[in-house]
Amino acid sequence: MTASEFKAWAKALLARLASRLRPHLRARTLLLLPALLLIYVLVLIPFTPGIRDIRRAKVDQPAQIYSADGKLLAEFKPTHREWVSLKQISPQVMDALIATEDRRFYQHHGIDFRRTAGAALRTFSGDRQGGSTLTQQLARNLYPEDIGRSQTLTRKLKEAITAFKIEALYSKDEILETYLNTVPFLYNAYGIEMAARTYFDKSAGQLDVLESATLIGMLKGNSYYNPVINPERALDRRNIVLGQMVKFGHLPPAKLDALSKRPLRIDFERQTEEPGRAPHFAQQLRKWLIGWADDNDYNIYSDGLVVRTTIDSRLQSMATNALALQGNQLQSIANAAWGGRAGCANANADLGHAFIRETDAYRAMRASGANDADAIRKLASDRPFMQALCENKTRVQAAFLALDPRNGQIKAWVGSRDFSQDPFDHVAQARRQPGSTFKPFVYGAAFERGAKPTDTIVDQAVEIPIRGDEIWRPADDAPPSGRPVSLRDGIAYSKNRITAQLMEQVGPGRVARLARDMGVRDSHLDVVPSLALGTSPVTLKEMVSAYGTIANDGSYMEPLLVTRIENKDGDVLAQFESTPERALPVDATRKLVDVMRDVINRGTGTAIRTRFGIRADVAGKTGTTQDNADGWFILMQPQLVAGAWVGFNDSRVTLRSDYWGQGAHSALPIVGDLMQRALRSHLVDARARFDTQETPGMWQTMLTRVESWFDETFTKAPKPSKPKTAQTASQPVRPKRAPTGPAAEVTEDAPQPPVFTTMPPILPAPAESASDPATEAPTPALDAQQ
Structure with a gap:
């Protein structure tokens, strides 16, 4: 027997066997298929939403955010939706919905078998039809990930199982209410209430029959029947819905012709969530x-x-x-x-x-x-x-942040002038050069090494080698005076040359590390000499946090957003508090607070006293970057530290004014206004005082200056010796050079003892600088004298 003959014989044999077994197979298959389908359904049940999940879908409660004084700040909703009861929805909406989407809604138990069979027959004949009931649609809307939307038997079975569960748990009215409150209507509008407001500028209870038919008509295809961009299709679909309402007795036939000729009359407006008190x-x-x-x-x-x-x-x-x-x-x-x-x-x-x-x-x-x-x-x-x-x-x-330095609790947070126009957060996201507000870290590092506020440095031209042959020449708005300037006056009048020389003595690495310990923990700091004048961009949140460390006797407290979280029954789930971390010794911190008082009493921040009439014990610092691109001011009070930044999103744009561009005139008024109101309303105790060794007032400050002048005039001071390991203020010895590249790590400089001369401070300089300092080296943008 050849191969071809064998194949023919085998084929004939199989055909005879199949003809004999076919009646038996048919009968068995008819019995087996329902059993297999039932087994498959049972297998799918654990993979559909559980009863608990369905119940939760109806009673979802978004997290509620409250202020420390009990005011509702926000609700965290997953979608832009406002739940309304059936009593708050126009009856004509329900009539249009049932007539169009599920006319036997009150007769079935989740699946309309008659409609499903009819839709299947039409689909097989080439006219594709949908047979889902409202309950099935609700199942898809509530659980799109669990059920899916693919056209498969598995998806249809999951949908049917979930629909049966919903019918077992919900009453018909509850199903309608849940459906109408969860169905999407484009433009971030979920539910009938948001749809009514978006397309007709009214509530769901005020919808008339035409408006109801228009919105229900969109359910067949939101985008295709969008009345905003496809008004002709939406009009035709609306009229079909009206016809269905007439057909099933929800609308008198006599009204259909007149209603069908009416225009859509859309009154469209996107609905936006209320920004709240602190968006x-x-x-x-x-x-x-x-x-x-x-x-x-x-x-x-x-x-x-x-x-x-x-x-x-x-x-x-x-x-x-x-x-x-x-x-x-x-x-x-x-x-x-x-x-x-x-x-x-x-x-x-x-x-x-x-x-x-x-x-x-x-x-x-x-x-x-x-x-x-x-x-x-x-x-x-x-x-x-x-x-x-x-x-x-x-x-x-502009941006503003205030916190309580004693515990790190954030008390006020304003990220921009208008959240709806600019949701970008300039408190925690924007990084800008801090200018002279960075100088306290230099003075703090010096005080940590033993310097005193009365120590002096000569106001002289400064040239500091940086990369290669480049020279950094920090400048002030006045030429060098050649006179000694005390550290107290250096920070009060924001002297760039004094701060640059002090930076040489303490080292950029030490200053950068101190800034990080005090709160500047997220932004990169370039370990270069110009860091003293605030050339590394940072956030307002970091700077206010670091000043909070100063106001808290040198202990850093991590900024805190939340004190506790409760469940809906009031049970406490978690509590939060910051743990103090020592960043600067107490003695050095108190010296720093003391000299920063002079910024407010007689330096660049005097407007706090003269304009806002604040007499409380406060200290602070102004800051302005090159070309007046950024204006800063941070004020410290024992119970509240507040800071503000003013500028433009594009740093190439400025106020183009040497006066208004300064932090003392742009950012200070924001802080001054807030602090003035807080003190007057007794939200902050005006009697609170910093715990420093001394709290010099105006008369005490003047007396100290007179005594220093008298001692210098009538007492011959010995000439300072010049050992190899020491230096004078007028001839600073270069410290070991720190890394200068942009990616340089914060490193500790080689130990070098600070050497200062004790001489009387200079006479007060003008409270505000009128010009931006120049620099002759191509270094990062430098800070104006402020």
């Missing part, structure tokens, strides 16, 4: 709380957590108002400096052209073949385009 704070808190909830098996959107924060709603309100007031005043100055909203290119053509080149519109024109000149000329002549661009670039920004 930037809430934004940061949400990130932290999600991590905590994940670690502790909680859901911030459904478990009804109650979070008690450190924010004081009264201080928060004061800070928001103070920042808004000062920001509006500075905006008028910026508008005048830049020639109005559309005048930024006219005020500075090169910068204006740079702004244009950074836009998507410019890149699109270049991609289409236009050359640079043509693209610039066309866009610069487009008034609406330039108005929007200039308004964005020249919008003044």
Whole structure:
């Protein structure tokens, strides 16, 4: 037998066997398939949402965020939705929904077998139909990840199982209510209440029959029947819904023709969530709380957590108002400096052209073949385009943070002038050069090594070698006087040359390490001499935290957002507090606080006394970076440390004013306003005093200066010796050079004893610098004298 003959014989044999067994197989298959399907359903049940999960879906409770004084700050909802009861929804919405989506809703128990069979027959004949009931749709809406949306038997079975569970747990009214409150309607609107507000600017209870039909019509395909961008399709679909309502007795037939001819009359407005009292704070808190909830098996959107924060709603309100007031005043100055909203290119053509080149519109024109000149000329002549661009670039920004230095609790947090316009958080996200507000770290490091506030350094030209042959020449707004300047006066009048020489003596590595210990822990600090003048960008949160360390006798307290978390029944789940970490010795810290008082009493921060009338025991520091790009001010009081930053999102844009650009005139008023209100309302105790060795007042300060002058005039001081291991203030010895590269690590400099001469301080300099210091080396941007 050949191979072909064998194949033919085998085929014939199999055919005879199949013909004999076929009747038996048919019968067995008919009996076996339902059994297999039942087994498969039983296997799928554990992989569908459980009864507990379905119950939770109806009673989801978002985390509620409260201030320290009991005010609701925010609710963390997963979607933009407002739950309403059936009584709050127009009856015509329910009529339209049932007539269109599930006319036998009140007769079935989750699955409409008649509709499912009819949809299957139409689908097999080529007319694809959907057979899902409202309960099945609700199952998909509530559990999209568990059920899925693929067109498979497994998905349909999961959907059916879940629908049966829902019907067993919910009443029909509860199912309708849950469905209408969870169905999406585009534009971040979830549920019928948000849909009514978004498309018709009214509540769900005020919807008429046409509006109800329009919204229910969208359920067949939100995007396809979107009444905003596809009004003709939405109109046709609305009329189909009206026809269904007539067909099933929910609308008199006589009204159909007239209603069908009516226009849509959409009143569209996107719904935005209320920003709340402290939106930037809430934004940061949400990130932290999600991590905590994940670690502790909680859901911030459904478990009804109650979070008690450190924010004081009264201080928060004061800070928001103070920042808004000062920001509006500075905006008028910026508008005048830049020639109005559309005048930024006219005020500075090169910068204006740079702004244009950074836009998507410019890149699109270049991609289409236009050359640079043509693209610039066309866009610069487009008034609406330039108005929007200039308004964005020249919008003044500001930020504010206040905390209690005794425990690290954050009391007020304002991340920008307007959260809706600029949600970017300038407190914790923006990194800007801190300017002279960084100088206290240099003086703190010197006091830690034994220096005294009365020690002096000669005000002389300074040249410090940096990379290669480059020389850094820090300058002030006045030429060197050649006179000795006390450390107290150096920080009070923010002398750059004095601070630079002091930095040489203590070393950049030691200063950088101290700054990190005190609170500047997230930003990179370049270990270079110019760090003394605040050339490494940092956040406002870091700086206020570090000043909190100064106000807390040198003990760092990690900034705290939350004091405790409770469940919905009030049981405490977790409590939080900061643990003190010693960053600077007490003695050195008290010297630092003492000299920083002089910044307020007679230095660059005197407006706190003269303008705001604050008589409390306070200390602080102003700061301004090169070209007035950033204005800073941080004020310390024993119970509250408050800091503000003012600038623009683009550091190339400034107020273009040597007066208004300074921190003493841009940022200080925000802090001064807040502190003045806090003291008057007794939220902060005006009688609180820093625990320092001495609290010199105006008369005591004058007496000390007179005594020093008398001793110097009538007592011949011995000439200081010049051993090899010592140095004089007028001839500083170079310390071991620290790494200068941008990626250099913070390292400890070789030990070098501080050497100062004891001489009388100079007479007071003007409280504010009128110009920006110059530098002759291509170093990072330096700080103005402030």
